[in-house]
Amino acid sequence: MKKWIDRYCRFLAMIMALLLAIMVVLVFGNVVLRYGLNSGITISEELSRWLFVWLTFMGAVVALHEKAHMSMGEVASALPPSIQRIVRIVVLLLMLWVTWLIFSGSLSQTQINLENYAPVTGLSQGWFYGVGIFFAVSTGVILLTDLWEAIRNMNAPLPPPHSNSHAE
Template identity: 40%
Template sequence: MSDLSTPGRPAWPYRLAYGAMAACLGVMALAVFVNVVLRYGFGSGIAASEELSRLLFVWMVFIGAAAAYPAGEHMAFTSLVARLGAGGLRVMTVVIRLMVVLACVLLGWGAWQQVVVGLDSHSVVLGYPTALLPLPALLCAVVIGGCATWELLARRPLDLGHAAEVE
């Protein structure tokens, strides 16, 4: 978990993201627990439990991914990049950020297409618009792509603070 007191970085987006992930996890755990107890203890179950858990899991994963990028918590293979000289590191920083932006554009475009398709269909049990499943991928792509674009334009260097770890 990132240090929420980092200077120059507002803490409220992280608190909001961590709170939303905790809420998703709590509701998922409760829904699955109640469903298991009902199914094995009483021979019945809650049909909506699986759909709700799947929806919340997707949201939790993408909220976490969006919160992890600006905090520098995504997996990084820094061993090769750290061996480059200063010039190579500057070039690789631009290349890596461009690749992140390209990946976000592709993810965002695909997610947008799925959101549009899902607007007219509804889930079987709960009846929510199925556009809610790809929507967090679209939002995550916007957040990460925006952060990577800002880092690229601001010429922010790669954070190789993970050098002490084996990666």
């Protein structure tokens, strides 16, 4: 499963680079057209905002997988190893609960906004709110995998603080 998640996150990183390039072209092109030719790209602002939101959530998925998110590693490492393992499992369960909240809220918002359309692009607002569904499903799989590993390896030695298994 870890290999699939690694590949998925590499794919997301490529998509993020593509979204960033599109945003740069849209925003830079719009600035040049506004100041140089007194015109502009009408969809630039709206589409750039949507791409930025998707890029941010994709980056959060990759950061979670790479363990690059904020944590309380110093606090946990001060605890005895047996307590550290329990705390790790409790933290993963809490993260899964929050992921469920994001999923259910995003699903509701996406369903509510499917028939609402953006003023400039005319795209369904469901695409905007759907990013939360994408995020919750992606992070849910990662968190469930991490939880399974944490439970399965209850007796294994703990990794040193700030280890990044993806970078090794």
